[in-house]
Structure formats: structure tokens, C-alpha cells
Amino acid sequence: MDAKQILIMESAKKSFSLFGYKGTTMDQIAKIAGVGKATIYTFFENKEVLLHAIVQSLVAEMKAVAQQAIDQEQTTHERIHRAIYGILLFRKEHELLIQLSHEVQQYGNQVAQQALTSIEREVIDFMSQHIERAVSSGSMKPCDPKITAFIVFKMYVALVFDWEQHEPPLTDEKISELLNLYLMNGLAIS
Amino acid sequence: MDAKQILIMESAKKSFSLFGYKGTTMDQIAKIAGVGKATIYTFFENKEVLLHAIVQSLVAEMKAVAQQAIDQEQTTHERIHRAIYGILLFRKEHELLIQLSHEVQQYGNQVAQQALTSIEREVIDFMSQHIERAVSSGSMKPCDPKITAFIVFKMYVALVFDWEQHEPPLTDEKISELLNLYLMNGLAIS
Amino acid sequence: MDAKQILIMESAKKSFSLFGYKGTTMDQIAKIAGVGKATIYTFFENKEVLLHAIVQSLVAEMKAVAQQAIDQEQTTHERIHRAIYGILLFRKEHELLIQLSHEVQQYGNQVAQQALTSIEREVIDFMSQHIERAVSSGSMKPCDPKITAFIVFKMYVALVFDWEQHEPPLTDEKISELLNLYLMNGLAIS
Amino acid sequence: MDAKQILIMESAKKSFSLFGYKGTTMDQIAKIAGVGKATIYTFFENKEVLLHAIVQSLVAEMKAVAQQAIDQEQTTHERIHRAIYGILLFRKEHELLIQLSHEVQQYGNQVAQQALTSIEREVIDFMSQHIERAVSSGSMKPCDPKITAFIVFKMYVALVFDWEQHEPPLTDEKISELLNLYLMNGLAIS
DNA sequence: GATGAATGAGACTTCATTCAT
DNA sequence: AATGAATGAAGTCTCATTCAT
Numbered sequence: 001m002d003a004k005q006i007l008i009m010e011s012a013k014k015s016f017s018l019f020g021y022k023g024t025t026m027d028q029i030a031k032i033a034g035v036g037k038a039t040i041y042t043f044f045e046n047k048e049v050l051l052h053a054i055v056q057s058l059v060a061e062m063k064a065v066a067q068q069a070i071d072q073e074q075t076t077h078e079r080i081h082r083a084i085y086g087i088l089l090f091r092k093e094h095e096l097l098i099q100l101s102h103e104v105q106q107y108g109n110q111v112a113q114q115a116l117t118s119i120e121r122e123v124i125d126f127m128s129q130h131i132e133r134a135v136s137s138g139s140m141k142p143c144d145p146k147i148t149a150f151i152v153f154k155m156y157v158a159l160v161f162d163w164e165q166h167e168p169p170l171t172d173e174k175i176s177e178l179l180n181l182y183l184m185n186g187l188a189i190s
Numbered sequence: 191m192d193a194k195q196i197l198i199m200e201s202a203k204k205s206f207s208l209f210g211y212k213g214t215t216m217d218q219i220a221k222i223a224g225v226g227k228a229t230i231y232t233f234f235e236n237k238e239v240l241l242h243a244i245v246q247s248l249v250a251e252m253k254a255v256a257q258q259a260i261d262q263e264q265t266t267h268e269r270i271h272r273a274i275y276g277i278l279l280f281r282k283e284h285e286l287l288i289q290l291s292h293e294v295q296q297y298g299n300q301v302a303q304q305a306l307t308s309i310e311r312e313v314i315d316f317m318s319q320h321i322e323r324a325v326s327s328g329s330m331k332p333c334d335p336k337i338t339a340f341i342v343f344k345m346y347v348a349l350v351f352d353w354e355q356h357e358p359p360l361t362d363e364k365i366s367e368l369l370n371l372y373l374m375n376g377l378a379i380s
Numbered sequence: 381m382d383a384k385q386i387l388i389m390e391s392a393k394k395s396f397s398l399f400g401y402k403g404t405t406m407d408q409i410a411k412i413a414g415v416g417k418a419t420i421y422t423f424f425e426n427k428e429v430l431l432h433a434i435v436q437s438l439v440a441e442m443k444a445v446a447q448q449a450i451d452q453e454q455t456t457h458e459r460i461h462r463a464i465y466g467i468l469l470f471r472k473e474h475e476l477l478i479q480l481s482h483e484v485q486q487y488g489n490q491v492a493q494q495a496l497t498s499i500e501r502e503v504i505d506f507m508s509q510h511i512e513r514a515v516s517s518g519s520m521k522p523c524d525p526k527i528t529a530f531i532v533f534k535m536y537v538a539l540v541f542d543w544e545q546h547e548p549p550l551t552d553e554k555i556s557e558l559l560n561l562y563l564m565n566g567l568a569i570s
Numbered sequence: 571m572d573a574k575q576i577l578i579m580e581s582a583k584k585s586f587s588l589f590g591y592k593g594t595t596m597d598q599i600a601k602i603a604g605v606g607k608a609t610i611y612t613f614f615e616n617k618e619v620l621l622h623a624i625v626q627s628l629v630a631e632m633k634a635v636a637q638q639a640i641d642q643e644q645t646t647h648e649r650i651h652r653a654i655y656g657i658l659l660f661r662k663e664h665e666l667l668i669q670l671s672h673e674v675q676q677y678g679n680q681v682a683q684q685a686l687t688s689i690e691r692e693v694i695d696f697m698s699q700h701i702e703r704a705v706s707s708g709s710m711k712p713c714d715p716k717i718t719a720f721i722v723f724k725m726y727v728a729l730v731f732d733w734e735q736h737e738p739p740l741t742d743e744k745i746s747e748l749l750n751l752y753l754m755n756g757l758a759i760s
Numbered sequence: 761g762a763t764g765a766a767t768g769a770g771a772c773t774t775c776a777t778t779c780a781t
Numbered sequence: 782a783a784t785g786a787a788t789g790a791a792g793t794c795t796c797a798t799t800c801a802t
Contacts, residue, residue, distance in 0.1 A: 426798095531728060565756040
């Protein structure tokens with residue numbers, strides 16, 4: 001890919017993040033990138049196309065992070081942890097940018113949205129397989145592996161990401177402990 | 191409040207939901223409402239002010255739904271269920287509109303955002319008190335009531351709302367059963 | 381004339397003087413006058429008509445001041461002084477308002493302009509008659525009475541009004557002395 | 571300066587002179603100049619800024635005319651005559667435009683106003699120096715040079731410019747003769 | 761007669777996009 | 782290939798005026 005094209009995308013990403021889609025003018029992007037305004041149109045047909053290109057590249061980058069985590073040689077627990085954490089870190093960083101896609105077309109950007117969730121689903125699928133095996137081997141109560149993986153994922157996100165939006169963040173040990181408490185042992189007095 | 195003002199807000203809400211903030215022109219709103227364009231400016235200083243007024247009214251409406259559920263004479267379980275469900279239904283319906291507020295000001299609309307989460311927090315607080323009592327009375331394992339309420343809420347949202355975005359929805363009985371499985375009994379083989 | 385009509389004219393005069401013609405809205409005038417906006421249109425067909433009415437009333441008032449000075453029983457010198465001074469005071473006070481008429485119509489407001497100068501011309505005519513008599517009686521060199529009256533008027537305005545726009549004002553005695561020096565005795569060394 | 575910029579300024583000057591500030595639309599100016607409406611905004615941020623630019627250029631042009639007259643190799647009398655005459659001609663031609671600046675800001679345009687009077691004052695200063703020398707050399711009665719120069723200027727304006735607004739214009743000889751009569755010899759019978 | 765709610769007409773301004781250089 | 786001067790299209794907002802009450 002052309003180095004200038006990347007330069008333009010980086011500049012646009014910066015400006016979109018700071019001022020929003022509508023708040024960013026092509027002049028501004030050109031100035032940040034240090035190129036002529038018309039040059040942008042050599043690479044991107046549209047302002048909208050430019051945004052989509054950026055979103056797509058972010059999605060791809062995110063996918064790579066998750067895949068890399070899963071592919072690594074580590075304990076299952078560790079790989080899941082890394083994959084989810086990678087997604088979350090990334091989402092946190094670029095949440096704004098992803099939301100920007102709504103500015104352009106209400107329903108048109110479902111592509112990016114679906115791409116994002118598809119990554120999450122792959123991670124969930126990965127977890128699902130492990131849960132299925134755990135149930136088969138008798139190390140876990142019988143349960144719907146898909147729903148369970150989904151719940152584990154959501155709970156993980158809740159504890160790692162959502163919780164620290166209003167409260168002091170939890171340590172990794174605490175999170176691990178809580179997951180065990182809620183999901184494995186349960187709150188009921190036996 | 192003036193009937194015409196409400197008419198304008200409803201028309202704007204409709205158009206904002208369909209075409210987005212930028213995609214909605216004042217002319218369009220006026221035509222839908224069947225009033226002159228300038229009439230809108232009699233009630234709302236700005237296009238932006240108009241949007242904020244709509245968002246605020248939605249927040250207020252949502253708060254009322256949750257509060258009403260909590261105030262009702264029912265079992266605790268039922269009240270929590272209704273409160274969360276009311277919030278979710280509402281959020282589902284108007285999610286788009288709330289996200290629109292991002293189009294206007296990147297950081298300026300935190301008010302609406304905070305208002306929304308504050309409702310959730312009130313519901314969570316309400317649940318927290320009940321959990322605390324359950325722990326004291328020995329009908330539940332010792333645990334941080336706040337985190338536990340937060341987890342219950344998130345799990346509830348995950349099962350009722352998030353799940354059905356990609357999979358066939360779960361019945362109320364199934365949801366109840368799953369909550370029991372995951373949170374009360376746990377997945378571990380005792 | 382209706383008391384409300386006068387009230388409206390006074391309010392409009394105030395606002396026009398402060399904010400200009402364009403800068404004054406009918407709403408503003410109505411608020412100052414403490415009447416409904418539409419009430420203004422009961423008395424004045426137009427915003428422009430309203431301005432013209434105000435200008436005309438100012439012209440009339442000015443005319444009265446000059447006439448009154450001339451009609452008074454005093455020395456000729458004193459009457460001329462009073463008449464010119466009256467005009468100047470008035471002009472000073474309402475100069476702004478008179479200039480406003482230019483905002484409305486470039487050439488349409490010559491009426492007001494002509495009315496104003498017609499007053500000056502009447503004063504000049506009055507002086508002219510006295511100069512003519514002075515020349516006839518041999519107490520003044522032969523000269524065109526009209527031009528001379530015009531020059532006296534202009535010199536008077538220059539010394540009394542124009543001079544003090546940039547320099548400390550001259551006393552009445554100094555002005556009298558200067559008029560004598562320049563017009564009667566001349567600067568030439570005999 | 572860009573040729574297109576000048577073209578726009580000329581077009582705007584024409585339209586402002588004909589229809590006033592308020593009466594001139596940007597569309598109109600663009601059409602006269604034969605450019606797109608937005609092109610005007612490439613050179614002038616505002617309609618108001620455009621007007622000010624025109625006024626400033628007129629002031630500069632006027633200053634040049636006066637300075638050029640003073641700098642010429644001629645008799646003192648002739649130079650003063652040319653300088654004053656230049657100012658008057660110019661003022662006559664563009665008086666309308668200068669008054670237009672009042673439409674925009676009541677008190678804000680004092681800059682242009684002051685610039686204009688500052689030119690007059692320079693001319694008066696120039697005359698003042700010559701009068702001072704004449705008094706010193708005994709060819710003129712003792713008098714305040716500044717006031718005298720001011721009076722000569724005003725009288726000159728009155729005879730050349732103001733007089734012909736209502737009466738047939740005076741010839742140059744007649745004007746010279748009258749200045750001599752009134753200012754040098756005086757009307758008094760010796 | 762008095763009013764103010766409602767509005768049409770129109771003004772200024774912005775900006776994504778193009779095209780000649 | 783790169784550019785920036787030029788612009789058409791469109792949007793927001795203002796305000797003098799009217800008309801039903």
C-alpha cells in the first residue's frame with residue numbers, strides 16, 4: 001500500500017477521533033497529512049469511503065490481535081484471557097472512531113459493526129469448544145456450551161471493562177476469583 | 191407543555207431516527223410536523239438544542255419506567271425483572287437516537303450519557319441492598335453486594351438483550367433457569 | 381396624535397440611535413414601548429415608514445427651534461447666534477439618527493436631507509437680508525449678500541461645531557473675536 | 571494583489587454604491603464579478619470584511635491623491651488648491667460608500683472615519699506651516715496658524731463643494747477673489 | 761383596537777468535490 | 782502524479798409582516 005495513502009489514513013483517523021466525522025474537513029486532513037487536498041481524492045473516492053477504509057483497517061488490526069492471542073502456545077485459560085483482553089484494549093482505544101461510522105449512514109455501516117461482532121463470536125466459538133470438551137470430560141456440569149461461552153465472555157467484559165468506567169479497576173487476581181465465585185461455585189449455600 | 195412543541199419534537203425524533211442528525215434538515219422536520227420552518231425556532235433555539243431536548247425527554251421517560259417498576263407491589267424478583275426489562279426495552283427502541291447525540295458534540299453530551307447510566311446505577315443500587323440483606327440473613331454466600339448486583343444486571347442484560355441480537359431469544363423460564371445455574375449453583379462439580 | 385403612537389416613536393428613536401436601523405428589530409421596539417408587536421403596524425405601515433416619521437418629527441422640531449430663535453426680541457447678532465446654535469445643538473444630538481436614513485434608501489431619503497438643509501437656508505436667508513441692509517447703509521463693504529451669509533454660517537459652524545471635534549472648544553468671546561478678525565478686518569496688513 | 575480579488579472589490583463597490591450594504595447580496599456581487607459566490611469567501615471572510623477592505627482601499631487612494639498634490643513642484647497656493655480639490659473630488663465621488671460603513675457597526679467604523687479626517691488634518695497641518703511662515707515674515711497679521719488653516723480649509727470646502735450643492739458653481743477666479751475678500755481684506759470699511 | 765403566534769422569503773456561510781495547470 | 786483555486790448545492794437561521802383571536 002502506498003505510504004502516502006497510509007499517511008492520509010493516519011491523519012484522518014487522528015482528526016476524526018478529535019473532532020468527529022462532520023467536524024473534520026478535507027482541508028484539515030490534508031493539512032495534517034501535509035498533502036494537497038485533491039491528493040486525498042486520488043486514493044479515496046469519498047470522505048465516506050475514507051472513513052470506511054479506516055474502520056476496516058481497524059477491524060483487521062483487531063482481528064489480528066485476537067487471532068494472535070489464540071494461536072499462541074499457552075494454557076487455554078491464558079489464551080482466552082489474552083484474546084478477550086486484546087479485543088477490549090482495542091475497543092477501548094478506538095471506540096470513538098467506531099461510533100463515528102454511525103454519523104455517516106444509519107444502517108449502512110452494519111458491515112463494520114458485524115465485522116467487529118464476528119471477531120467476538122470467533123472468540124466465543126473458541127471458548128465454546130473448550131467448554132464442550134470440559135463437559136464431556138466431566139470437569140464441568142452439563143450446560144449449553146454456546147450460551148455458557150457467551151456468558152463467560154460478557155462477564156469478563158463486564159468485570160474488566162465496564163466496571164472500571166465508574167469504579168476503581170479490579171486486579172487480575174480479583175477478577176479471576178470473582179469469575180470462579182460467580183460461575184463455578186455459585187452463590188448458593190450448599 | 192405546548193402541544194405544538196410536542197408535535198415538533200415527535201416529528202424531529204422520527205426524522206432523526208430515520209436519517210440521523212446530519213441527515214435531517216429543519217425543512218424536513220417542519221414538513222413532517224406540518225408547521226412553518228421558522229415555527230421550530232420559536233420553541234427551540236437551535237437544531238442542536240432540539241436534539242438535546244428530545245434526548246432529555248427520552249431519559250426522563252426511561253427513568254419513569256424504571257422507577258414505576260421498582261415502586262410496584264410485587265415480589266422483589268419480579269420488581270427487578272420489570273425494572274431491568276423496562277430499561278432494556280426502552281434502550282432497544284431508542285438506542286439509535288441516543289447514539290446520535292455523539293454526532294453533535296464529542297464530549298459535550300456526557301450529560302445525557304451519564305443520565306442514562308445513572309438510571310442503571312439506581313437499579314443496581316436497589317438490587318445491591320437486597321443482596322446485602324440476603325447475605326446477612328445467611329441465604330446467600332458472603333460477597334461484595336455492589337459487584338454482585340452489577341454482575342447480575344450485566345448477566346441479565348446479556349441473556350435478555352444481547353443474546354437475541356444473533357440467536358433466537360430465550361424464554362423467561364430459560365433465563366431464570368440459566369441465572370440460577372450460573373450464579374447460584376455454579377458450574378463446578380461439587 | 382395618539383399617545384401610543386408617540387410612545388412607539390420614542391422607543392424606536394432610542395433603539396435606532398443605539399443599534400442602528402438594521403440592528404433594531406420590531407420586537408425590540410415593541411418591548412421597549414411595552415406594546416404588542418402588531419400594534420406598531422396599526423400606526424406605521426412599515427419599519428421604513430416608522431423611521432421616516434421619526435426623521436420628519438426631528439426636522440420639524442429643529443425648524444421650530446430655529447424659528448423661535450429668529451422670532452425672539454433681541455439684537456440681530458444675538459438672534460443669529462441663537463438660531464445657528466440651536467441648529468447645531470440639535471444636529472449634534474441627532475446626527476446619528478439622520479445618518480440612519482441612508483441605511484434605508486440611498487436616494488429615497490433626500491426628502492429628509494433637503495428638509496434639514498432648507499432650515500439652514502432659511503437661517504441663511506434671514507442673515508442675508510440683514511447683510512443686504514448693512515451694505516446699503518454703508519456699514520459693510522459691497523458684497524454678494526447670499527454668499528456672504530453662507531460663508532458666515534459655514535464659518536460659524538466650523539468654529540463652534542467642527543473645531544471641537546478634535547480640539548478643545550473655543551469660548552464664545554474667542555469665537556466672536558475670530559469672526560471679527562477673519563471676516564471683518566481680514567488678515568492682510570494694510 | 572490578485573486580479574480576481576480586485577475584480578471582486580470593484581464589483582462589490584459598484585453594487586454597494588448602487589444598492590447600499592443591506593441592499594447588496596453576495597449573489598449579486600458574484601454575478602457582477604462573474605465568479606461563483608463561494609469564490610468571494612476565498613478572499614474575504616465576511617460581507618463585512620469585504621466592505622471594510624473597500625473602504626480602506628478608498629482611504630488609501632485618497633491619501634495618495636492628496637500627498638501627490640502636495641509633493642508636486644508648484645506654487646504653494648497651487649499645491650494647497652490641488653490637495654484640497656483632490657480630497658473634495660474624491661469625497662464627492664465616494665461619500666456614499668463611506669457612509670455605508672455606518673450600516674455595519676455604529677461605532678466600530680471610526681477607524682475609517684478617523685483615517686479620512688486624518689488626511690484632512692495633514693493637509694491642514696501643511697497649510698498651517700505656511701501660514702506660520704507668512705506671519706513670521708510679516709506678510710500676514712499675527713494669528714493662530716492652526717485655527718487659521720482650519721478656517722481656510724473649511725471656507726474652501728464651503729465655496730467649492732457645499733455651495734454648488736444648491737447654487738450654480740463658482741469659477742476658480744471667483745473663489746480666489748472671495749477668499750481674498752473675506753479672509754485677507756475683510757468686510758469692514760476701513 | 762390590540763396582540764403574539766406563525767411563517768415565507770431570503771440571507772449568509774460552509775464544504776465536498778472537480779479540473780486546469 | 783499532485784495540487785489548490787474555484788464553486789454549486791445545500792443548510793441554518795433571521796425577521797418583517799400578517800391574521801385569527
